[in-house]
Structure formats: C-alpha cells, structure tokens
Amino acid sequence: MKKTAFEDNIKRIEEIIGYIEGNQVSLDESVKYFEEGMKLIKECENQLETTKKKVVKLVSKDGEMTEEPLDGGEENGV
Amino acid sequence: MRQRVLSVSKLTKYIKSIFDNDVILKNVIVEGEISNYKLHSSGHAYFSVKDDESRLNCVMFKNAASSSPSICDGDKVILHGNISVYEKNGQYQLYVQKCEKKGLGDLYVEFEKLKSELESLGWFDPLKKKKIPMVPKKIGIVTSPTGAAIRDMISVISRRFPNVEIYIMPVSVQGREAPGEISAGIDIFNAMNKVDVVIIGRGGGSIEELWAFNERIVAESIYNSIIPVVSAVGHETDFTISDFTADLRAPTPSAAGELVVPSLEELKDKLMSFEKRLSKDMLSQLAIGKERLIRLRGNYFFSKPEMFYSGHTQTLDIMKIDLERSVMKVIDLKKAFLEGYRSELKGMNPENVLKRGYAAIKGAKGEYIGSIDQVSPGENVEIVFKDGRAISKILSKG
Numbered sequence: 001m002k003k004t005a006f007e008d009n010i011k012r013i014e015e016i017i018g019y020i021e022g023n024q025v026s027l028d029e030s031v032k033y034f035e036e037g038m039k040l041i042k043e044c045e046n047q048l049e050t051t052k053k054k055v056v057k058l059v060s061k062d063g064e065m066t067e068e069p070l071d072g073g074e075e076n077g078v
Numbered sequence: 079m080r081q082r083v084l085s086v087s088k089l090t091k092y093i094k095s096i097f098d099n100d101v102i103l104k105n106v107i108v109e110g111e112i113s114n115y116k117l118h119s120s121g122h123a124y125f126s127v128k129d130d131e132s133r134l135n136c137v138m139f140k141n142a143a144s145s146s147p148s149i150c151d152g153d154k155v156i157l158h159g160n161i162s163v164y165e166k167n168g169q170y171q172l173y174v175q176k177c178e179k180k181g182l183g184d185l186y187v188e189f190e191k192l193k194s195e196l197e198s199l200g201w202f203d204p205l206k207k208k209k210i211p212m213v214p215k216k217i218g219i220v221t222s223p224t225g226a227a228i229r230d231m232i233s234v235i236s237r238r239f240p241n242v243e244i245y246i247m248p249v250s251v252q253g254r255e256a257p258g259e260i261s262a263g264i265d266i267f268n269a270m271n272k273v274d275v276v277i278i279g280r281g282g283g284s285i286e287e288l289w290a291f292n293e294r295i296v297a298e299s300i301y302n303s304i305i306p307v308v309s310a311v312g313h314e315t316d317f318t319i320s321d322f323t324a325d326l327r328a329p330t331p332s333a334a335g336e337l338v339v340p341s342l343e344e345l346k347d348k349l350m351s352f353e354k355r356l357s358k359d360m361l362s363q364l365a366i367g368k369e370r371l372i373r374l375r376g377n378y379f380f381s382k383p384e385m386f387y388s389g390h391t392q393t394l395d396i397m398k399i400d401l402e403r404s405v406m407k408v409i410d411l412k413k414a415f416l417e418g419y420r421s422e423l424k425g426m427n428p429e430n431v432l433k434r435g436y437a438a439i440k441g442a443k444g445e446y447i448g449s450i451d452q453v454s455p456g457e458n459v460e461i462v463f464k465d466g467r468a469i470s471k472i473l474s475k476g
Contacts, residue, residue, distance in 0.1 A: 006211075006212055007211065007212040007213075014352075017352065017356060017359060020359040020363060021359055023366075027363060027366075027367045030359075030360060030363045031360070034356060034360040037356045038353070038356060041349050041352055041353050041356070044345075044349050045346070045349055047213070048213070048241070048342060048345060048346065050215075050241075051216075051241040051242060051243060052243075053236065053240050053241055053243075054242075054243040055232055055244045056243075056244070056245055056246065057223055057248055058245055058246065058248075059248075065266065067245070070228075070246060
C-alpha cells in the first residue's frame with residue numbers, strides 16, 4: 001500500500017546501511033545496495049513533497065459530505 | 079417623595095450585609111459534588127459544588143485550602159463555611175472554612191465501572207492498537223471547530239509538516255449531543271475512507287465537560303474504527319475512556335499534533351544523513367577494496383614470483399633425495415636377491431657333481447657332451463674326473 005511506502009523505504013534504507021556498515025557484503029553487492037539506497041532516498045524526498053497544504057471543514061449537505069473553508073470563528077472556545 | 083437612588087456598590091454592600099447577618103448563612107454545612115476545581119497560584123482554591131439541580135460557587139482561601147484533603151472534580155464533599163457576596167461581581171458564594179471528602183463521586187464510579195468492563199472485553203489491549211502511519215498525508219480531526227484545541231492542533235501540525243491535508247469534522251465536545259456527534263464523526267471518517275489517521279479531542283475542562291469522551295458510544299466507534307484513532311482530551315492529567323480505547327493517547331491536543339505528524343525538517347535531515355552515511359560507507363568500501371588490490375599487487379606472488387616456487391624447489395630437492403634413497407633401496411634388495419641366486423647357482427656347478435664321484439665328457443671344443451648324438455666313432459673326447467682328466471677315443475655308437 002502506498003500509505004506505508006515511506007516507512008518501508010526508511011526501514012529498507014536503514015537495513016542497507018546496516019549491510020554495508022557491517023562489512024558483510026562483497027564490494028559488488030555494496031555497489032548494488034548503494035544504488036538501491038540512493039534511489040529510495042530520492043523516492044522518500046519526493047514523497048515528502050507531493051501533498052499540498054489544505055485545511056477544510058466537512059459539512060453534511062443533502063446526505064453528502066462537502067468541504068468548506070474553516071472560518072476560524074471563536075464562540076465559546078474550548 | 080422620590081425613592082433614593084443607590085449606587086451599585088452601595089446596593090451590593092447592603093445585600094452583602096443581609097447575607098452576613100443571616101443566622102443560617104453565617105454558618106452552613108453543605109453537601110455536593112466538586113466541579114471546576116481550580117487551585118490558583120496564590121494558594122486559594124476556586125470551584126463549585128453541585129447536585130442534580132443547583133450549583134454553588136465556592137472559594138477556599140489559602141489557610142483552609144492548605145488543611146483541606148486533596149480534592150478534584152467529581153469528589154463528593156461536605157463543606158463548612160459562610161455564604162457571602164463578592165462585591166466585585168455581585169455574586170454570592172460559599173467561603174469554605176473546612177472541607178471533608180465524602181467518598182468518590184458518582185461519575186467516578188461510573189467511569190471506573192465502564193473502564194473495567196471495556197478492559198475485560200480487551201478493548202484496551204496494546205496488541206490491538208493500530209500503528210499510526212509515520213507520514214500521514216491526510217488527517218481527520220473530530221472536535222469543536224471553534225475551540226482553542228483545533229487552533230492548537232492546526233498550528234502544531236502545519237508547523238511540523240506543512241504539506242498535509244486536514245479535514246475537520248465539527249462536533250460538540252460537551253453536552254448531551256456530544257457523545258453521539260463525536261461517535262458519528264469517527265464513523266463518517268471511516269465510511270469516507272479518505273484520511274490516514276483520526277484525532278478526536280478537546281481542550282481542558284471539568285470532569286463533566288470532558289464526560290462525552292467517557293461515554294460508551296464514543297469508545298465503540300473508536301474500537302470499531304479501521305483508521306487509527308488518536309485521543310487528545312483535556313490536560314495531561316485527564317484520562318478518559320476514549321484515551322484508553324484509542325490507538326494512541328495524546329496528553330493534550332497540541333501534543334496530538336506533535337505525535338501524529340513528523341517534523342518535515344527532521345525527516346529531511348534524516349534522509350540527508352542517510353545519504354551522507356551511505357556515500358561515506360560506499361567510499362570506505364571502495365577504499366577497502368582498493369587497499370586490498372594494492373596489497374594483492376604487493377604480494378610476493380606478483381613482486382617476487384621466484385619466492386613463490388623457491389619453496390617448491392626445496393620440496394623438489396627433498397623429493398629427489400627421497401627418490402634416490404628409495405632407488406638405492408631397490409638396488410640393494412635386488413643385490414641381495416642376486417646373492418641368493420648366486421649361491422643357488424653355485425650348487426648347480428657340474429664340478430660339484432664330479433666331486434660326488436661322477437665324470438663328465440667334454441668334446442674337442444671343450445663343450446660338455448650330454449647326448450649320444452654329439453659324438454661319433456673315432457672321435458677323441460675328454461673325460462673329466464674330480465681329480466684329473468683323460469683323453470679317450472669313441473670306439474663305437476650303440
């Protein structure tokens with residue numbers, strides 16, 4: 001699922017760093033892991049940029065939920 | 079005669095004097111439930127005491143407050159004191175001299191009952207708690223659209239992670255309608271299936287004001303929610319049923335903001351540090367590889383190849399010696415055999431036969447004659463004895 005992709009990517013990157021730092025892989029494998037890690041980092045950075053800021057209030061209209069801007073009124077504040 | 083016009087303060091003073099001189103109000107003992115208890119930094123405590131129908135404002139000054147048992151909202155108490163008027167706002171109130179606790183409040187009992195029931199149903203089971211996604215893109219908030227709580231949450235969330243969508247489900251967070259509305263808000267977010275996480279909550283208040291979050295219907299919606307729910311009700315010291323049921327409890331609404339979204343800056347820093355670490359690791363791996371290569375190149379196999387086979391030369395020498403030795407051994411063995419044969423052969427020497435009394439005949443050329451065919455009449459032959467020889471002539475052949 002797309003939702004957990006970011007977490008999975010972070011986990012994978014940490015794993016990869018562990019492999020390389022643990023000196024348990026051959027140089028060839030290190031290069032492969034390095035490339036994979038760098039790709040994942042780029043992907044994570046892209047994921048952080050995709051959403052735009054938005055703050056809306058959901059209001060029920062004719063049984064459907066519609067979005068309205070939050071008017072920030074301040075009666076009996078809690 | 080016109081009636082006298084009084085100033086507000088004069089009238090208030092008059093009213094106050096009536097209260098102060100009343101025999102009953104001078105010294106009252108009243109029973110009720112504490113609500114809106116606030117201990118001011120001055121040491122004075124302000125609260126109200128109530129029953130099902132009425133509410134009475136109370137003040138307990140520092141001296142009385144310091145000797146009072148520790149009380150909080152919902153506690154049933156018996157208060158001793160006098161009723162008087164606070165002139166500044168014209169309100170009458172109970173000036174508490176002494177406060178006695180009268181067991182736990184009904185609300186508290188109700189709370190404990192529901193809590194232990196839901197706990198035994200496994201609704202608070204940590205293993206059933208859903209994980210809050212690390213980077214939620216869409217956040218649903220069920221709360222009052224006008225309170226400080228929503229403003230706090232929006233500001234904390236926007237500060238930490240600006241690129242996020244916030245959907246607010248406006249509900250009442252106190253009063254009779256509140257439990258149903260909060261519960262429906264959670265259900266609607268689940269039906270829409272649009273947000274990654276739902277925050278429910280409100281700012282601080284009395285136990286009654288927070289009560290909606292102790293209602294079973296709210297707990298049910300939280301428990302049945304497919305989307306992870308964060309409960310952020312009141313202050314850090316307030317614990318509600320919804321806090322226990324939720325997948326995550328935030329001590330306050332602004333803390334919910336902190337807990338639900340990561341700091342974009344921190345995440346970017348983290349990614350950056352990953353990138354640095356990975357590059358550094360790769361470079362050091364390459365350096366290690368290079369060093370190995372240099373070491374290999376410097377290895378005597380490449381630099382002084384003769385070193386590599388000098389060992390073998392020596393082995394070869396040793397083997398040569400071994401070989402010679404074993405050849406010699408074979409020769410010696412053969413020699414011994416030969417010696418054996420020689421003595422055997424010696425035994426077969428015809429002279430030895432002669433020694434036993436036999437004689438041999440040799441032809442003209444010195445050859446031994448063993449067959450009649452080798453001689454013819456008239457021919458001279460030599461008879462060899464052990465102790466001499468004689469020449470004789472063949473007279474005839476038979």
